[in-house]
């Protein structure tokens with residue numbers, strides 16, 4: 001592409017790509033100097049040029065320049081990067097229906113439901129915590145919401161592969177760091193707002209402000225915002241939404257309203273009330289929070305033209321979402337559930353569900369809390385486990401360079417009476433839970449979900465995955 005396609009009045013030289021990391025620059029690239037939390041991209045201009053950058057986009061006044069390099073000074077480099085990414089990658093989001101989902105919990109679940117139901121009739125890609133998935137492509141992501149360049153390169157590839165829609169998880173980090181500024185969403189979905197990520201945002205206000213950007217700025221004016229009416233942030237988001245709003249809920253009357261809920265350990269049934277008509281919904285998704293997730297997905301799909309009957313017909317066989325309420329069944333006479341709960345709200349919802357299905361049997365939980373992340377939630381996890389569980393096994397969960405034992409000690413501050421033990425090795429912790437369980441008991445393996453890696457002090461190391469570990473331990477017990 002010619003540089004002049006990106007910047008008016010720029011020379012008509014050919015460029016080979018865009019880059020904001022000096023370490024990754026390739027010959028003929030344009031290097032964007034981004035301000036970061038740790039570094040300032042302006043400090044790496046020399047390295048970018050050494051590696052072959054032919055154009056530098058900067059905002060600060062530069063003291064030394066190279067006569068062989070083109071310098072373009074802009075007021076806001078992040079904004080320029082977003083504009084250029086969109087042009088360079090051929091405006092992919094103009095060619096697909098874009099669904100953006102934000103909120104503390106439920107983003108992966110809702111985006112996966114949307115993809116599962118829509119894909120057979122309208123090819124739909126997915127980008128989020130679990131994967132980057134479209135056509136035959138299935139990649140492991142580094143971030144929930146990728147940086148603007150990687151994101152656009154994947155969106156462009158989706159278009160090339162025939163995708164007509166994309167369901168994208170939009171994290172609060174992604175919004176705060178302008179990773180989706182070049183995208184106008186047809187549908188913006190809000191799940192819920194509870195405690196998370198205060199280590200990054202500092203305050204609840206900042207965290208909410210970041211989330212609200214999807215509705216205030218990123219949804220199209222002629223798009224639709226789909227909001228959870230039972231969440232206390234509903235009115236705030238409704239009042240700032242650039243697009244018309246549609247509500248879903250269970251407690252308060254909503255445009256997409258669920259009543260007469262019947263929830264069991266293997267399915268959920270409810271009556272969907274829409275436009276004064278009633279529809280019976282049966283789904284293999286379990287737990288109350290998944291009724292919310294399903295309602296949001298139903299509303300999103302229906303508002304973009306899919307008939308309700310067709311959507312509802314697909315609800316009874318949603319494919320297993322990896323590591324989300326994943327029931328491990330090897331024929332044993334106790335329940336084992338792997339789940340990605342890692343926020344206080346997610347923990348509470350999972351443990352309440354576990355309690356409900358365990359009834360008078362034992363509820364055994366295995367979990368930890370991530371190192372170098374939000375310290376305040378550790379004691380809260382202990383308090384929640386104290387409320388619902390009979391036995392608590394504390395173990396490692398991405399300790400990074402903290403000690404898992406110290407983290408466990410902080411979780412224990414919230415545990416008063418319930419039997420608890422610390423087993424540093426996660427596999428062994430799962431094994432002990434499985435060995436201990438009696439007929440009818442429920443084991444919850446929480447926090448890692450589908451992840452097959454663990455962050456230790458030297459970075460990311462492979463982890464067998466809770467799912468596989470559980471299967472091996474159950475099989476060992478059944479020998």
Ligand SMILES: CC(=O)N[C@H]1[C@@H](OP(=O)(O)OP(=O)(O)OC[C@H]2O[C@@H](n3ccc(=O)[nH]c3=O)[C@H](O)[C@@H]2O)O[C@H](CO)[C@@H](O)[C@@H]1O[C@H](C)C(=O)N[C@@H](C)C(=O)N[C@H](CCC(=O)O)C(=O)O
Pocket residue numbers: 020021022023033034035036037038039040041044142143144145146147171172173174177200
């Ligand atoms: C806290 C956070 O989100 N940090 C992101 C941020 O890093 P940063 O601001 O620290 O960047 P920096 O290191 O100061 O560098 C500034 C600039 O200098 C450049 N640089 C830096 C060094 C160098 O040698 N050369 C160079 O050019 C960098 O490429 C960058 O352009 O910008 C980087 C570039 O886009 C991101 O990779 C990085 O994500 C880090 C890896 C991360 O772990 N983020 C997590 C917390 C995150 O975003 N999580 C969310 C939420 C997930 C959830 O809901 O649980 C997600 O969407 O995944």
Ligand SMILES: Nc1ncnc2c1ncn2[C@@H]1O[C@H](COP(=O)(O)OP(=O)(O)OP(=O)(O)O)[C@@H](O)[C@H]1O
Pocket residue numbers: 103104105106107108109110129144169191192289290292293323324325339340341342345346347349350449
């Ligand atoms: N609507 C919901 N309300 C509360 N908790 C939920 C909801 N949906 C899912 N959860 C809980 O949160 C966990 C993570 O779910 P999911 O991956 O869908 O959320 P997420 O917002 O994508 O989180 P992340 O971006 O960290 O993956 C689930 O395993 C479950 O325990």
